Amino acid sequence: MEVKTDEILISEYQQGNAQALEELFGRYKKAIFNYALRLLGDRADAEDIVAESFMILVTNKMAYQPQAKFSTWFYRVAHNMAISRIRRRKYSVSMWFKKNDGDDFEEWDVADTKDLPQEELIKKEKNLAVRKAIQKLPEDQKEALILREYQELSYHEISVILDCSLENVKILIFRAREALRTELASVMSEDSHE
Amino acid sequence: MNNREDLKQLISAYIDGETTPEEKERVETLLATDAEAKKYYNNLKNLSSSLRTWSNEALSPDLEQKLNKDYLSQKIEEGRAMKAKTKRTVAVASTVLIALVVFSVSLDVYKRNVQGRLKSATDEIGEQYQPAQSQPVATTAQTTVSAPITAVTPVTVTASAPVPTVQQSAPSNGIVKSARARTEGVMLAKAVETKQYEPYYMDQSYNVNKAEGATRSAKSVTLGFQADSSAKGGRMLYDQVQVVAPAFVGPTVYYGQPVDTNTEQYDQINENEYQEAMQNPLSTFSIDVDTASYSNIRRFLESNQMPPEDSVRIEEMINYFSYEYPEPTGEDPFSITTEVAACPWNTTHKLALIGLQGKRLKGTEMPSSNLVFLIDVSGSMQDQNKLPLLQQAFRMMVQQLRAEDTVSIVVYAGAAGQVLEPTSGDQKQKILSAINSLSAGGSTAGAEGIQMAYELAKKNYIKGGNNRVVLATDGDFNVGVSNDGELVRIIEEKRKEGIFLTILGVGMGNYKDSKMQKLADKGNGNYYYIDTLKEAKKVLVQELGSALFTIAKDVKIQVEFNPSQVKAYRLVGYEKRMLNKEDFNDDTKDAGELGIGHTVTALYEIIPADSKEPVASVDALKYQTTQVKTSEDLLTVKLRYKKPEENESKLLSRVVSAKEVVTQMSNNLSWASAVSEFGMILRNSKFKASSSYADTLTRAQASKGEDKFGYRQEMIDLIQKAESLDVRVTTPGGGISTK
Structure with missing residues (x-):
């Protein structure tokens, strides 16, 4: 069919x-x-x-x-x-219930890390670092990067979705990568040791 | 340097395959020759693979199933999806969320379709927006209202089937919170590793400020619905406090989503205790015509959750309903009704009813209104059950306005602004288009808005008229003067100038119940919680008069009990409305208002003088003796009120004889007792004695009466719903205990 x-x-x-x-x-x-x-x-x-x-x-x-x-x-x-x-x-950050936005991700690793084998732990840590690093990106860079790295869309498609120029998409993705490179330097260096 | 940056950018684009052929060639040459460039290239590649460690996550099976099967099929468009069908799915609590989300959207869209309005949807994608200004509002209102009503069908479910275990460990303070924090945190990480899905909203621990409150909440509120349809890695994440409850799936047409109560605040209620008639013969309270608690309870039950105990204010439940008291004759604006019968949940006790009936006015007799709508259009208001719902409600209300009424609209969000200058009630089109143009976005500067609204109200002040600011919000005053004290000060000041405040609460999750009630009280106003169009219609259309026009203010009731007939008594509800006995004659003390045609009902549970029942009491006084006059009187009701524009109160009183006790309750007393019994069960009152759902239900059904608008039937449905949701331990006596 x-x-x-x-x-x-x-x-x-x-x-x-x-x-x-x-x-x-x-x-x-x-x-x-x-x-x-x-x-x-x-x-x-x-x-x-x-x-x-x-x-x-x-x-x-x-x-x-x-x-x-x-x-x-x-x-x-x-x-x-x-x-x-x-x-x-x-x-909607209200005065009654202040959310520390940055801290949300800290909690992820609370999840029973003690029983996991070593490599699982490392993987988990890396995963967490990636999540954190991505969340730290400015919204536009973050979105452009996600659409590219995870959704695997073309620059052209991204430019339509974000309603910006092709050139802009290129720069957004590049900046996001630069920021992530710095942010994830420690995690990534572990890669090379492996 | 710049050049280097450009090269890096080029490499980044090259990795994505987004270079021109020339660029591609250039990069490839570079990579072959320049070690630095090669390193950078590898680095980016490495980054890409690092990013992949965050792999795709699966949707929760429930979401998928629901969307796929039930809601994305044609049914929605045809509006048939509202047929209630019960599904015995094992603990698919999460579907409820999605079902409701989709439902609220679909319902709205359905309505909009009826009206030819596809506004919000198209707004979202920024196309094809056509302002719809000349819609036949009255008729569409009817259509849209009928849809949700018919669809609210009692959900019959077996409460026991899907419950694998019921674990309930004695909770202690703090655990609730930490359990919640854990669950939240754990949830996302868990999903990656085991694909185990933990619905976020199932953790219902809510903010409790006080220590005792925390314990109390843990009892009934931490009903962790464990959604584990996969049954694979069903390890529970709530290790400390768990009550595994069944989940029910059945489309409920309801404006909103399951209640995520984590930012909702309820003040703790300490129930009124029995007072010995000998020691404390006087009971003084302010009448309370708010009804918000009932709608809020309904919201919880409709979304298949038991309401937090402190959200249950019995007097507000009782007063949600109107009763058939005689019309006032004479010059007083209301009549007083009393009735005493045996107490249904404790037959050795008596139950006394005090009912007020406000004078009804015909449309033409109604004083003109000067209404200033102060509408919160902050970002948090954009949910379907907030601003769009209010807009619908206002559209219905506009039809009721007359030429002599004026309406202005002020919005606040970030900065406050006037959307509609004071406009006569006959210019409906103008008002409607202003209402239609409202859209949510921005932060909330409630205080500034309130100031502006009061200024407008003052400018257009109608002497002898109904001057009122109607504040519609989800309660998130979060920018600018967010200080409660200051807001209260502004509101109190304006009250003295004859401008009243009505608060319409909407939304959930962020909802500040205690704050809203406080504000409405200070502003001599009423406070309503609007969760459905039906409720909006009740408040704004059917009760426009009573909600928006006060016929008596600072209404206080003082009841003197005769110790020769009464051993002890307790006032059911009204905890937040208690006054000191000396406040009764103090005209500077603010109290509740009574609106046109409104009824107010209060119940006293009385232990007769001849009862052997022990009542916590103090030792007899050493230096004085109390002389009790023998009398057949059971009690005397005294009532003080002021006319809206007067500052001096008038006293009324009425004696109830012990002989007046009736054997057959009237519908009024029977219904009121059923409502309070329901309330006592919900809040697990220590006074509930032999209260039971079955008993409540029977009495409610028997005293439903004419029930023209179906409100009473709705509560009957809610009783049944609550019974099926209630997983607290049932004691043999029929009462509920949580040990």
């Missing part, structure tokens, strides 16, 4: 074929979830983004224009959702 492109699926869905939506859902749920998770650093938020993005797709399917690539359009939808969430979060 021929594999339908995303664009064919969405146009089928626009014409009322619910099956096509399920197919799209299957293709994108994990990508959108992980994109949002890395961007927001919070599972619950990321799940919300997935749900919200698909709701937009369901309720507003006609907003997709055939000349655009579906993946780009859909990432853009998720991007908008995520950005508004980030914005909201930024402003």
